[in-house]
Amino acid sequence: xxxxxxxxxxxxxxxxxxxxxxxxxxxxxxxxxxxxxxxxxxxxxxxxxxxxxxxxxxxxxxxxxxxxxxxxxxxxxxxxxxxxxxxxxxxxxxxxxxxxxxxxxxxxxxxxxxxxxxxxxxxxxxxxxxxxxxxxxxxxxxxxxxxxxxxxxxxxxxxxxxxxxxxxxxxxxxxxxxxxxxxxxxxxxxxxxxxxxxxxxxxxxxxxxxxxxxxxxxxxxxxxxxxxxxxxxxxxxxxxxxxxxxxxxxxxx
Numbered sequence: 001x002x003x004x005x006x007x008x009x010x011x012x013x014x015x016x017x018x019x020x021x022x023x024x025x026x027x028x029x030x031x032x033x034x035x036x037x038x039x040x041x042x043x044x045x046x047x048x049x050x051x052x053x054x055x056x057x058x059x060x061x062x063x064x065x066x067x068x069x070x071x072x073x074x075x076x077x078x079x080x081x082x083x084x085x086x087x088x089x090x091x092x093x094x095x096x097x098x099x100x101x102x103x104x105x106x107x108x109x110x111x112x113x114x115x116x117x118x119x120x121x122x123x124x125x126x127x128x129x130x131x132x133x134x135x136x137x138x139x140x141x142x143x144x145x146x147x148x149x150x151x152x153x154x155x156x157x158x159x160x161x162x163x164x165x166x167x168x169x170x171x172x173x174x175x176x177x178x179x180x181x182x183x184x185x186x187x188x189x190x191x192x193x194x195x196x197x198x199x200x201x202x203x204x205x206x207x208x209x210x211x212x213x214x215x216x217x218x219x220x221x222x223x224x225x226x227x228x229x230x231x232x233x234x235x236x237x238x239x240x241x242x243x244x245x246x247x248x249x250x251x252x253x
Contacts, residue, residue: 007040011048014038019057022068028058030065056229070136070229094133101128101140101194103155105147112144115209115220123147127155130194137195138230141223149173149218173218178210184227191224202227 011034018028029037035045049066052058059069105123113120127143143163150171157166167173185205192199203224210219 007038008044008048011038011040011045012051015048015052016057019052019068024068024070026068028066028068096138097132097135098159099130099132100155100159101130103127108144112220116144116146116217118146118217125150125153127158129158133229136229137226139223139225140191140194141221144220146218174213175210175219176213178208180206180208182206185224187224195224195226197226197228204230 015028015034022028028034031042031045031049035042038045049058049060053060053069056069059067061067104126106126108116108118108120108122108124110120112124113122116122116124118124123146124144125147127141127145129141129143130137131139131141145167150167150173153166164175167175183205185203186200187195187197187203189199191197191203192201195203197203204227206221206223206225208219208221208223209217210221212218
């Protein structure tokens with residue numbers, strides 16, 4: 001490791017130590033002061049600060065300085081099935097709970113029916129819930145699941161437990177793979193009110209279609225996540241066959 005990298009890592013550890021010793025919203029020393037204390041250049045220190053700002057650990061306020069922020073919740077997505085036979089979707093950090101906003105059995109309609117490849121009149125259970133991490137609003141989810149698969153579902157069980165665990169343990173429905181799409185968007189009035197944001201604030205939307213162990217599409221979920229508190233990371237396994245294939249984003253159609 002070069003001397004510059006050692007200094008950079010040391011600066012990051014020092015800053016995280018300062019952050020952990022302070023409450024959210026409390027100020028930390030200026031870049032000028034930190035640069036002198038740590039004996040590193042301002043550009044090097046600024047690059048470390050930029051990373052911590054991007055991850056939510058720090059907040060810059062123009063003309064005022066830097067303050068301790070709330071770090072983003074990082075959800076990792078990995079390829080392949082999990083050891084338990086379900087989708088490979090490791091739990092994100094923090095204590096996740098839910099508040100049920102509404103639930104009802106409705107006809108699928110054209111939009112949901114086409115996604116789940118069912119007739120428009122097919123009954124689906126629609127559940128809207130607010131998800132919280134350590135008591136703070138983090139996301140909104142609207143779940144559509146085939147009603148025939150979840151008779152007499154107790155939606156209050158979703159307030160403390162996992163939806164997929166409930167499907168597996170009570171109904172023998174095991175989610176095995178899903179197609180998931182993320183897009184950037186702006187919060188509308190309802191999303192802003194329920195997520196504690198201002199209208200138009202950045203959010204990350206998610207659309208997920210899930211299959212069970214029989215290859216049947218059984219769930220469609222749309223979710224909105226706070227852009228200032230949530231991020232998605234992926235673990236990619238690059239096989240020998242793909243060594244000479246350039247990785248590129250798939251164009252939207």
